[in-house]
Every structure is written in structure tokens, then in C-alpha cells.
Amino acid sequence: MYIGIDVGGTNIKAGVVDGRGNLLNKDSIPTLADRPYNEVIADMAKVSISAAEGAGVSISDIKSIGIGIPGSCDDERGMVTLACNLNFNNVPLRSELQKHIKVPVHLGNDANCAALGEYYMLDEKPRNMIFVTLGTGIGGGIIIDKKLYTGFNATAGEIGHIMLVKGGRECGCGRRGCWEAYGSVTGLILSTKEAIEKNPESLMAKMTLDDKISGRTAFDAAREGDAAARTVISTWAEYVAEGVIDLINLFQPEVISIGGAISAESDMILKPILAFADKYRYNGSEKKTRIQIASCGNDAGIVGAAFLGNNY
Amino acid sequence: MYIGIDVGGTNIKAGVVDGRGNLLNKDSIPTLADRPYNEVIADMAKVSISAAEGAGVSISDIKSIGIGIPGSCDDERGMVTLACNLNFNNVPLRSELQKHIKVPVHLGNDANCAALGEYYMLDEKPRNMIFVTLGTGIGGGIIIDKKLYTGFNATAGEIGHIMLVKGGRECGCGRRGCWEAYGSVTGLILSTKEAIEKNPESLMAKMTLDDKISGRTAFDAAREGDAAARTVISTWAEYVAEGVIDLINLFQPEVISIGGAISAESDMILKPILAFADKYRYNGSEKKTRIQIASCGNDAGIVGAAFLGNNY
Numbered sequence: 217m218y219i220g221i222d223v224g225g226t227n228i229k230a231g232v233v234d235g236r237g238n239l240l241n242k243d244s245i246p247t248l249a250d251r252p253y254n255e256v257i258a259d260m261a262k263v264s265i266s267a268a269e270g271a272g273v274s275i276s277d278i279k280s281i282g283i284g285i286p287g288s289c290d291d292e293r294g295m296v297t298l299a300c301n302l303n304f305n306n307v308p309l310r311s312e313l314q315k316h317i318k319v320p321v322h323l324g325n326d327a328n329c330a331a332l333g334e335y336y337m338l339d340e341k342p343r344n345m346i347f348v349t350l351g352t353g354i355g356g357g358i359i360i361d362k363k364l365y366t367g368f369n370a371t372a373g374e375i376g377h378i379m380l381v382k383g384g385r386e387c388g389c390g391r392r393g394c395w396e397a398y399g400s401v402t403g404l405i406l407s408t409k410e411a412i413e414k415n416p417e418s419l420m421a422k423m424t425l426d427d428k429i430s431g432r433t434a435f436d437a438a439r440e441g442d443a444a445a446r447t448v449i450s451t452w453a454e455y456v457a458e459g460v461i462d463l464i465n466l467f468q469p470e471v472i473s474i475g476g477a478i479s480a481e482s483d484m485i486l487k488p489i490l491a492f493a494d495k496y497r498y499n500g501s502e503k504k505t506r507i508q509i510a511s512c513g514n515d516a517g518i519v520g521a522a523f524l525g526n527n528y
Numbered sequence: 529m530y531i532g533i534d535v536g537g538t539n540i541k542a543g544v545v546d547g548r549g550n551l552l553n554k555d556s557i558p559t560l561a562d563r564p565y566n567e568v569i570a571d572m573a574k575v576s577i578s579a580a581e582g583a584g585v586s587i588s589d590i591k592s593i594g595i596g597i598p599g600s601c602d603d604e605r606g607m608v609t610l611a612c613n614l615n616f617n618n619v620p621l622r623s624e625l626q627k628h629i630k631v632p633v634h635l636g637n638d639a640n641c642a643a644l645g646e647y648y649m650l651d652e653k654p655r656n657m658i659f660v661t662l663g664t665g666i667g668g669g670i671i672i673d674k675k676l677y678t679g680f681n682a683t684a685g686e687i688g689h690i691m692l693v694k695g696g697r698e699c700g701c702g703r704r705g706c707w708e709a710y711g712s713v714t715g716l717i718l719s720t721k722e723a724i725e726k727n728p729e730s731l732m733a734k735m736t737l738d739d740k741i742s743g744r745t746a747f748d749a750a751r752e753g754d755a756a757a758r759t760v761i762s763t764w765a766e767y768v769a770e771g772v773i774d775l776i777n778l779f780q781p782e783v784i785s786i787g788g789a790i791s792a793e794s795d796m797i798l799k800p801i802l803a804f805a806d807k808y809r810y811n812g813s814e815k816k817t818r819i820q821i822a823s824c825g826n827d828a829g830i831v832g833a834a835f836l837g838n839n840y
Contacts, residue, residue: 288813297813344680358778360672367780368656369815374777377810379770381694382705391773391808393694458691461703465686466670466778468679496703498689501600501609501681 217273219264219281219319220333220522222326225249225301228256230263231515232271232278233522237336239515241271253307261316280320282524283309284329284517288371291323291524322524324364326517328373331357332364333520334473334510342470346463347510348375350456350476353388354396357520358467364524376400380458395459401431401478404452408434411448418444435481453485457492464505465498475510482509529585531576531593531631532645532834534638537561537613540568542575543827544583544590545834549648551827553583565619573628592632594836595621596641596829600683603635603836634836636676638829640685643669644676645832646785646822654782658775659822660687662768662788665700666708669832670779676836688712692770707771713743713790716764720746723760730756747793765797769804776817777810787822794821 217240222229224247231242245263247256260283268275287299294310296302310321324332331347338345345359354376358365366372376396377389384393385406397403408429412421420437421444427433434452437445460472478485490507497505510516529552534541536559543554557575559568572595580587599611606622608614622633636644643659650657657671666688670677678684688708689701696705697718709715720741724733732749733756739745746764749757772784790797802819809817822828 290813342680360677365672365779368654368782369780369813371810371813372778372780374810377777378690378774380691382692382696382767382770384694389808389810455694458694462690462774465689466684467677468681468684470680496701498683498686498701501602501683503681 327355639667
């Protein structure tokens with residue numbers, strides 16, 4: 217038995233996971249990130265224990281706890297180096313948590329954990345897979361030889377920070393024109409705003425007079441037949457595909473799995489992404505990477521975190 | 529003992545390599561690629577045997593032969609799927625070569641072989657390394673966990689075909705704006721031509737009135753103090769750096785090694801590449817990828833090919 221903890225800016229979620237990746241029980245507690253870190257970590261322990269109790273599992277049966285962090289961490293030293301949403305800056309998460317629960321503790325990036333979770337939930341596990349999550353940013357994880365690839369300093373897999381548009385939109389990472397600035401939901405919303413300004417007579421513009429513009433706006437208007445909205449979606453899908461093609465040309469993995477909030481719109485996005493990627497990927501082989509919408513849902517982060525200890 | 533064969537459009541080079549990566553002897557023979565493939569392959573056998581004889585090594589002491597091909601191949605089936613410069617299209621290279629020399633034969637991409645060669649020639653071998661070769665195109669190879677990473681279909685590592693400029697220069701792969709179209713020597717020459725047209729009064733323009741423009745033109749003019757040439761070099765170095773940053777953000781390898789014809793100009797290119805990459809790489813850790821000019825020279829392809837059989 218393993219415990220996986222998915223720490224977000226709003227909630228801490230903990231789940232008990234068996235050796236096959238089945239989530240037996242989960243629980244959550246508010247993060248309240250403004251508190252001192254030791255209080256947040258005490259609540260990580262608390263919600264882990266209650267999740268285990270709910271599953272009828274004793275803490276002595278837990279082989280390890282894995283924690284997915286929205287930021288960067290150093291698993292070797294058991295430190296969270298930087299996680300802005302948690303106000304964690306060089307926090308000794310492992311030793312602090314072990315004050316409450318005496319089991320091995322592993323740390324990982326939350327998008328990496330989601331990638332591991334998605335991977336372990338696949339019926340047939342390929343040797344190499346890349347998980348792409350389209351959300352506020354673009355994150356993900358790289359599975360090579362059935363293990364999470366994190367580079368020599370545990371910070372690899374920043375797949376959102378490859379450049380598509382030299383000199384383009386500003387990115388949070390300090391560069392311009394990153395994939396994330398165009399292919400994320402944030403990028404989609406920005407493109408929607410730009411299109412509304414240019415097309416004030418469009419249905420999309422009228423639909424949003426009183427509404428806040430969201431990642432759904434263009435999809436809703438496109439479904440009503442709005443041409444400007446359709447252009448926003450097709451351009452956005454093209455940007456998503458360009459990043460996917462980069463990943464294929466570099467990694468040629470068996471599977472690229474696309475997840476995140478936007479995957480709910482899979483009907484409208486998968487087809488254009490596939491068509492574009494098929495046309496432009498570097499074709500040296502008859503064996504092609506399978507591009508698919510992630511199936512795992514919100515619990516992938518918990519399941520993947522639980523398996524961090526198996527990743528070595 | 530191993531034999532490595534580096535097959536180019538002009539020459540076939542073969543070398544005998546010991547288990548530590550020392551090149552004991554090498555020989556070469558013209559490729560004459562217009563011939564039927566069985567004649568070209570018979571000459572691969574011939575030059576291998578003469579290289580072994582020159583080293584005083586019997587063919588019965590050769591554990592395997594590895595062949596670096598300027599194109600794509602399927603090592604599983606022993607086939608060269610496509611190598612335009614050799615006029616090879618679905619050629620059964622392994623079985624054909626084994627008609628002459630009965631040892632195990634492995635096939636690989638030539639840039640991948642150069643990467644392996646560069647790797648084996650390092651005194652301290654990191655776990656992960658990326659080799660970038662800036663030539664007519666941008667090629668290279670990815671070493672992960674001390675092995676060449678080639679993806680599930682043996683065509684991974686097309687590092688030149690990541691996009692930097694959406695909608696930019698046409699690339700041979702069918703996309704627009706690939707790294708190769710800007711950061712290769714071909715890209716540099718194109719940028720030099722563009723700058724000469726825009727700056728007909730520049731020293732660089734005057735220097736090339738009677739000369740063919742080459743990858744050296746801008747470097748030579750920049751050394752004489754020509755401002756237009758300096759801009760060509762600095763812009764080009766920036767493009768090289770952008771691709772390097774993409775690779776760092778994805779892979780975080782210990783080492784990125786830059787080779788190819790252009791590496792002779794290392795004094796003028798390494799510093800701006802390092803400065804740019806340091807500024808814009810995604811910095812989640814204090815441990816930084818080391819960016820260096822490749823040291824191995826022209827024999828890396830032979831040595832790497834020789835080790836293809838050790839890569840599994």
C-alpha cells in the first residue's frame with residue numbers, strides 16, 4: 217500500500233493506492249497556504265492518516281508516501297525548493313512530514329505525478345510516453361523506459377517551455393513565445409480576447425458581453441457556428457499540435473496523452489490536432505506515435521504521487 | 529574489438545575500435561553512390577577488412593560491426609529504410625553485408641553515432657547527454673541513462689526539427705521555422721546572404737564580391753570589425769541558443785555538446801550561446817547543464833558506430 221498526496225494551492229488531497237494503481241480511498245483538507253509551513257505539513261499528515269483509516273489500512277502497512285508539489289523539489293534532499301502557490305521556499309518537507317508519519321517520503325512535481333498516474337492507469341504500458349496537461353500553463357511528464365524522466369537535477373520535463381514563436385508572447389518563464397503562452401488555456405483565453413476585439417460583431421463577442429471570457433467561450437460560440445470562434449479554436453489546436461510535433465520529433469514515444477481541463481472538449485480538438493500532427497511530424501518510420509486524450513481524470517496526481525517511490 | 533563504419537555520400541570510412549573506445553586503425557574508400565547497393569555494400573566489407581588487417585586484427589576477433597547511415601534505418605530488421613545520399617531505399621544492409629563478413633551487424637543514424645562517439649570519448653561519462661551537430665542541417669543524438677535514446681521506432685532525436693519560428697523559413701522536413709532552418713550552417717549562409725543584400729556597403733558585402741558565400745563569410749568579416757557581420761553572428765548564436773534552451777528545459781542533461789563544422793569557430797560562438805542560455809533557461813535547480821564544444825572531431829562517427837552493438 218502507498219499513499220499519494222496531491223498538494224494544490226486550495227486543497228491537499230491524499231489517497232491510498234494499492235500496488236496495481238487502484239485508488240482505495242481518498243480524503244482532502246484545505247491547504248490554507250498562508251500559514252507557516254509546519255502547519256500545512258501537519259495537515260498533510262492528518263489527511264493521510266484519515267484517508268488510510270477510511271480505507272481500513274494501518275499506517276504500518278504503508279510502504280511509502282509520495283507528494284506531488286506545484287513547483288520544484290529536490291527529492292534527494294527531501295526539500296521543496298520553490299512552490300509559489302504554497303509559499304514554500306526551501307522547505308524540508310520530508311523530515312517535517314516524518315515527524316508525524318515515519319515512512320519513506322518521496323517528492324515530485326505535480327505535473328510529473330499526473331503523468332505517472334496516467335501511465336500506471338493504462339492497461340498496456342508502453343516503454344515511452346509523454347503526458348501533456350493543458351491548463352493554466354502547459355505541464356506534463358516524460359516516461360522513458362517505464363520510469364519518470366527527471367534529468368540530472370530533477371527538473372526535466374518542462375514541456376510547456378519550448379519555443380514556438382521567436383519574439384512572441386511573453387511567458388512566465390522569462391522567455392517569449394513558449395508553447396505555454398499559446399497552447400495553454402491561458403493562451404486560448406488571450407487569443408479569444410484578441411479575436412473578440414477584432415470581431416466586435418461576432419456571436420462570440422455578443423455572447424460574452426456580460427460574461428467573463430473563459431477557456432469555454434470560443435468552444436461555446438464555435439458550437440453555435442461562429443466563424444471567429446472557429447478560427448480561434450483551429451489556430452489554438454494548431455499551436456497545440458506544433459508542440460506535440462516537437463515532442464514526437466525528439467522523443468518518438470509510443471503514446472502522447474493530452475490531459476487537463478481542456479480535454480473535456482476532446483471532440484473538437486483531437487481531430488484537428490491529429491490531422492495537423494500527421495501532416496508535419498518527421499516521418500522516418502511506419503510506426504507512429506499514438507496521440508490520445510488522457511483518460512485518468514483528477515485522481516491521476518494522487519496515484520502518480522503514490523508511485524513516486526517505485527520510480528527508481 | 530569492434531568495427532565502426534561511417535557511410536557518407538562521398539566516402540565510406542571504417543575503423544577498428546577497442547572496448548575502451550580507442551580507434552586503432554581506419555581506412556576509407558569512395559562511396560560511388562550511383563552504383564547498385566550490393567556493390568556499395570561489398571565495398572563496406574572490403575574497407576572493413578582492410579582496416580582490420582592494418583590494425584593486425586583478425587575478423588574472427590570482431591564482436592560486431594556498427595554502421596552509421598545518413599538517413600533512417602530499422603536496426604530490428606537490419607534495413608536502411610531511406611538514405612537519399614546513398615540512393616538506399618529499403619535496402620537489407622545487414623544481410624547483404626553478412627554475405628561478406630559473418631559477424632553481428634547493427635545500424636544507426638549517423639548523427640546518433642556521432643553522439644555515441646562523443647559520449648564514449650568523454651573521460652567522465654554523464655548519465656544524460658545531448659550532442660548537437662551544426663552542419664548542413666542540425667542533427668544529433670540523445671544519451672539517456674548512458675544509452676542512445678532512439679524512441680520506439682528508432683527515429684527519435686531529430687533535434688533539428690523543433691520549431692522556433694512559427695510560419696518562418698521553409699525546412700526540408702515540410703514544416704516551417706524549424707531550428708535547423710536558422711541554426712544550421714545552411715541557415716547561417718542564408719542569413720549572411722540576406723544581410724549582404726540589406727547592407728551592400730558593408731565590408732562583408734565587399735569581401736564576397738568575387739567569393740562564394742560560405743559559413744565562414746560572416747565570421748571572417750566580423751573579425752575585421754564589420755557591424756553587419758557581427759549582427760549575423762550574434763543573431764545566429766541566439767538561434768542556436770534558443771534550441772539549446774528548449775533541449776535543457778525538456779531534458780536537463782548534465783552535458784550538451786555542440787559539434788559540427790562550425791565548432792571551429794568556438795571562440796566566437798560559445799560565449800554568446802552560454803550567456804543567452806544562462807539568461808533564459810528554466811531554472812528550477814542550482815545544478816545547471818554544462819554546454820560545451822564537442823571535442824571528438826571527425827572520428828566520432830566511426831567510434832560511435834562501433835559501439836552501436838553495446839547500446840542495448
